[in-house]
Amino acid sequence: MKFFHISDLHIGLNLLNRDLYDDQKFMLDKIINLAEKHQPNAIIMAGDIYDRSNPSAKANSLFDSFINGLKKVANGAYIFIISGNHDSAERLNLYRNILSRERLFLVGKPPMKEDEFIEKVTLKDEYGNVNFYLLPFVKPAMVKNIFEDEKLTYNDAVRKLILRENIDKNERNIIASHQFYLPVGKNAEEVERADEEIVTVGNIDEVKADVLYDFDYAALGHLHRGGTVGKDYVRYAGTPMQCSVSEVGQEKGILCVDIKEKGNINIEKIVINPLRKIRKLEGTLENILENPSEDYVNITISEDELNTDAMDRIRAAFPYLLKVIRKEQNLEDKKNFEIVNDKNEMDLIKDFLGEIDENEEKILNEILNNL
Numbered sequence: 001m002k003f004f005h006i007s008d009l010h011i012g013l014n015l016l017n018r019d020l021y022d023d024q025k026f027m028l029d030k031i032i033n034l035a036e037k038h039q040p041n042a043i044i045m046a047g048d049i050y051d052r053s054n055p056s057a058k059a060n061s062l063f064d065s066f067i068n069g070l071k072k073v074a075n076g077a078y079i080f081i082i083s084g085n086h087d088s089a090e091r092l093n094l095y096r097n098i099l100s101r102e103r104l105f106l107v108g109k110p111p112m113k114e115d116e117f118i119e120k121v122t123l124k125d126e127y128g129n130v131n132f133y134l135l136p137f138v139k140p141a142m143v144k145n146i147f148e149d150e151k152l153t154y155n156d157a158v159r160k161l162i163l164r165e166n167i168d169k170n171e172r173n174i175i176a177s178h179q180f181y182l183p184v185g186k187n188a189e190e191v192e193r194a195d196e197e198i199v200t201v202g203n204i205d206e207v208k209a210d211v212l213y214d215f216d217y218a219a220l221g222h223l224h225r226g227g228t229v230g231k232d233y234v235r236y237a238g239t240p241m242q243c244s245v246s247e248v249g250q251e252k253g254i255l256c257v258d259i260k261e262k263g264n265i266n267i268e269k270i271v272i273n274p275l276r277k278i279r280k281l282e283g284t285l286e287n288i289l290e291n292p293s294e295d296y297v298n299i300t301i302s303e304d305e306l307n308t309d310a311m312d313r314i315r316a317a318f319p320y321l322l323k324v325i326r327k328e329q330n331l332e333d334k335k336n337f338e339i340v341n342d343k344n345e346m347d348l349i350k351d352f353l354g355e356i357d358e359n360e361e362k363i364l365n366e367i368l369n370n371l
Contacts, residue, residue: 001123001130002038005255006031007046007178007221007237010086011066012059014051015244015278015296016322021058026275027241028066031254034270036073038256041123043070043077046221046237047084047137047178054088067104076103078123082136083108084178084221089136107134111161114146118165127261131168133175133215135161154179154205162211169214172262178221181209183230209234217257217265225250233265242278245298245322276320282327285310292317299324 009028013020035043050059070079081104083092093108107119119134138161140152147160158179167173209229212218218234224247226238237255242248253271281288282300297318306324315321 001042001125001127001172001260002040002256002258003042003044003174004031004035004038004040005044005046005219005235005237005257006240007219008048008084008224008239008243009045009063010048010051010239010243011063012051012055013243018296018320018322021062023241023275025062025065027272028062029069030272031240032066032069032073034254034256034272035070035077040074040077040256041125042132043074043079044132044174044176044219045079045081046176046219047082048086048221049081049084049092050087052086053091071102071104078103078121078132079105080121080132080134080176081106082134082176082178082221085137087137092136105134107136110136110138110142112142112145116146118161120165127172129168129171130259131171131173133162133165133167133173135175135177137178155207158207159211167214170262172216172259173214174217174219174259175212175215176219176221177212179207180205180222181212181220181229181234182206184208184210216259216262217267219255219257232267235267240272241274245278245280248278248280248298278322285313289313289317294318294320296320296322298322300327301325302327 009024011024013024049063055063067079070077081092083089087108089108091108092106094106096106096108099106105119105121111117121132121134123130123132135158138154138157140154140157143152143157143161144150147157150156152160158177162175209218209231212229212234213231216233218229220229220234220236223236224239224243226236228235235255238250239247239252240254241252242250251271252274253269256268256270258266258268276295278296278298279293280298280300281291282302284302288299288301295318297320299314299318299321301324306326311324314324
């Protein structure tokens with residue numbers, strides 16, 4: 001059973017002042033070409049399909065074109081799509097039952113009632129059943145009607161949903177999920193995050209990844225860098241193209257997973273070369289102008305002043321310029337960021353509200369842990 005693991009397309013994304021439509025279309029066309037070449041039996045898209053919950057008509061049209069392209073070239077492939085924290089759960093859940101008849105499973109909402117369970121789709125090959133569990137982004141409030149009278153954390157909510165499933169461990173089981181998973185014993189602060197990722201106050205959305213270890217593969221979405229989470233078969237695919245300046249230098253792509261009999265799995269990363277890379281440049285004006293480029297560039301320049309003539313020369317050399325900052329300004333911004341970043345969430349709230357009493361602090365902590 002061969003399947004693609006894709007995540008965090010963020011269709012409709014703008015990079016600072018730049019519309020990435022052409023770049024995203026280029027990337028999606030590359031994925032269609034890969035589907036034609038590899039002929040996967042299934043394609044998993046692990047959340048954050050769109051960059052915002054109310055995508056533009058242009059973004060919707062691009063996604064529609066992408067799905068049509070996949071359906072044309074990947075003969076008979078099942079397409080599994082779950083919502084991420086950037087998506088509208090209601091929007092992706094629309095026409096869920098009708099589309100499933102066309103082997104297209106859009107699962108926007110997790111189980112929200114006691115008689116509902118994680119969407120499960122079973123495919124078969126020469127080795128038997130392969131069960132795909134499709135779990136979209138979960139907030140504790142979404143599942144409060146299932147686990148009544150419990151103050152759930154994100155970790156509780158996801159763990160309880162998975163553990164109530166009757167999973168046959170003798171068969172091969174795949175889960176698609178979009179959460180902030182951490183290996184047991186690792187702190188959230190140790191995980192490198194991208195600028196475009198939504199980071200919760202105090203990292204209250206973290207989920208311990210050991211709840212995934214009984215699956216044969218976990219296809220995760222949320223973290224843009226990609227990588228494993230405690231086990232080789234528990235993986236973030238990462239974004240298929242750079243989405244922010246913080247992702248400079250990262251090699252992007254998708255994962256192609258081939259699972260044969262239970263315990264025999266091969267995972268290959270397929271790199272996708274982008275239409276344009278995102279780059280950081282630093283130096284004097286003359287040094288920077290020596291190497292013009294049509295990539296997206298973020299320039300830090302050492303000159304004290306940047307006059308109109310200098311900016312005109314920079315724009316001519318770098319038609320996809322993102323921004324230009326002076327080195328001194330960059331250092332000051334970094335210093336201010338470190339001062340703020342060194343404080344915990346309650347300190348920041350106190351800075352904003354002023355002094356609060358013990359009872360108010362208790363209420364605020366409960367709110368933070370149940371967002």
